[in-house]
Amino acid sequence: AQSVTQLGSHVSVSEGALVLLRxxxxxxxxxxxxWYVQYPNQGLQLLLKYTSAATxxxxxxxxEAEFKKSxxxxxxxxxxxxxxxxxxxxxxxxxxxxxxxxxxGKGTTLSVSS
Amino acid sequence: xxxVSQDPRHKxxxxxxxxxxxxxxxxxxxxxxxxRQTLGQGPEFxxxxxxxxxxxxxxxLSDRFSAERxxxxxxxxxxxxxxxxxSAMYLCARNQGNGGELFFGExxxxxxx
Numbered sequence: 001a002q003s004v005t006q007l008g009s010h011v012s013v014s015e016g017a018l019v020l021l022r023x024x025x026x027x028x029x030x031x032x033x034x035w036y037v038q039y040p041n042q043g044l045q046l047l048l049k050y051t052s053a054a055t056x057x058x059x060x061x062x063x064e065a066e067f068k069k070s071x072x073x074x075x076x077x078x079x080x081x082x083x084x085x086x087x088x089x090x091x092x093x094x095x096x097x098x099x100x101x102x103x104x105g106k107g108t109t110l111s112v113s114s
Numbered sequence: 115x116x117x118v119s120q121d122p123r124h125k126x127x128x129x130x131x132x133x134x135x136x137x138x139x140x141x142x143x144x145x146x147x148x149x150r151q152t153l154g155q156g157p158e159f160x161x162x163x164x165x166x167x168x169x170x171x172x173x174x175l176s177d178r179f180s181a182e183r184x185x186x187x188x189x190x191x192x193x194x195x196x197x198x199x200x201s202a203m204y205l206c207a208r209n210q211g212n213g214g215e216l217f218f219g220e221x222x223x224x225x226x227x
Contacts, residue, residue, distance in 0.1 A: 009154075032214035043116065043205060043218040044157070051213055090156050094214045101147055101170070102216055104156035 002027045002093045006105035014113050019078040021108045023065075023091035026072065033074040034092040034102065035065055044090065050074060061085070086112045117141070118219035120206050126225045127196055134192045135222040137206030146189050147216060148181055149205040150174065157205055163189060196226045 007022040025031060032051050036044040048059025055067045065076045074091060088109050092102040117140030127133050139146055145164050149157035160179070161171045165186035175181075178196075183189040193200055203223050207216035 034215060036218075041220075041223075043118075043220040044207075045116075046215050046217070049213065049215050092156075101159045101162055102157075102214070103159065106156045107154075 004105035010109045012111040013081045021076040023074045025093045036090045038088045116217035120219035124223045137189045139208040145209040147207040151203040201226045
């Protein structure tokens with residue numbers, strides 16, 4: 001079975017500050033890992049994905065995430081927050097063989113203040 | 115544009131009524147997924163199709179829920195005898211290639227009064 005735990009349901013940062021959103025996963029098989037962003041009343045947009053090529057993954061809008069197998073983590077970071085980053089962020093896991101659907105965490109709401 | 119269109123975007127209905135949502139992916143012959151998202155929660159998997167075959171159903175998909183994908187193109191999700199607990203956003207998604215990622219539509223929000 002696979003699962004994802006997102007630590008912190010709400011994170012607040014100032015504009016220009018570092019963004020760190022935490023995600024830990026559990027998987028009995030080698031995983032694919034994803035981060036999605038959701039703006040109000042919209043669907044989910046893929047930010048980045050880890051599929052075993054490189055442990056440090058770069059995504060859109062200067063977000064990146066690092067896969068750490070020893071820590072079973074896939075934390076999302078961004079060096080400098082922008083007001084437009086305020087949204088809901090979801091971490092998700094699936095199996096590499098495509099045998100399972102994406103399993104999502106409960107999400108982290110990012111607030112950015114000026 | 116994620117290549118997934120959903121209709122209607124918002125549906126308000128009274129308890130006990132039936133509702134149907136439609137999902138149109140940009141291309142056929144790939145996997146199509148349905149998820150449910152309630153307020154403050156992440157999307158929860160409901161079911162998925164490979165072409166017209168429904169390959170997996172979550173235990174969340176009660177007998178009142180039925181999904182179809184005739185001819186492996188568009189898909190419908192019907193909820194019979196709606197309950198207030200069915201109020202949620204229903205998301206449809208397609209896969210692309212073997213990378214595992216899903217591309218989501220903007221969802222159909224159901225409000226049951």
